[in-house]
Amino acid sequence: MAEAQLQQFLEKVRQLNGFIDLSEIDPGLRQELTDCSTHQAVVALARSRGFEIGQRWGEKTPAAPDPPNLLTQACPAAGEERSEVLLKLSSWRLERIHSCQACSPPDFWYDQAEHEWVVLLQGSAQIQLEGEDRPRELCQGDSLLISAHRRHRLVSTDPDPGSIWLALFWHQACEG
Structure with a gap:
């Protein structure tokens, strides 16, 4: 080869x-x-979702489209959330998440192996972190660091035009 x-x-x-x-x-x-x-x-x-898995050996990589405007894409249906990988390396990935009146299912908690830092670009949202009495209220410009295995759930996001997030995920320990 x-x-x-x-x-x-x-x-x-x-x-x-x-x-x-x-x-x-x-x-x-x-x-x-x-x-x-x-x-x-x-x-x-x-x-x-930003992954090219169908390409066969020897095929040329398709030209990358112009990057989309992060705030002007169509809102998902009420109750839904759409994730899109914007950038990805072996140690981290950056996603755009667009939520419309979305919430985690009852009794569902995210328990991710990755650290996650989110910033809300548009709208508002409530995120419940396990062990905290009240959900965190986030509005445009707010950010939140969620350590790996910190259980959390999405309580609510805005209706159309929705809540738009940037989310950075990585595995290595946080330095600070």
Whole structure:
């Protein structure tokens, strides 16, 4: 195998691993993946989340589209949340999350293996951290650091045009 082919193979494995990691921490994505009935549907779903898993060895990488405006994309349906991977390296990923009247299911708590830092770009939201009496009220410009395995849940987000977040995820210990 030539070095160029090896690099293409390794990049495909990285993309697959990133998509798998995301599906394990995002119950909505996991359900969408479960609902896929063809390989092409899985490839399209991965692409919609910023992962290119359908490329075969020797194919040229498609040209990247212009980056979207973070605030002007269509709002998801009420009760839904849409995540999009904007940037990803082996040690971290940056996502845009658009929520519309979204909340975690009753008795559901996120318990992520990654640290997460979020900043609210638009709207407002309430996040409940386990062990705290009241949800945290966040509005435009507020940020929150959620350490790995700190259980938390989304209590509420705004109706249309929704709440828009930037979320940075990473595995290594926080330095401070």
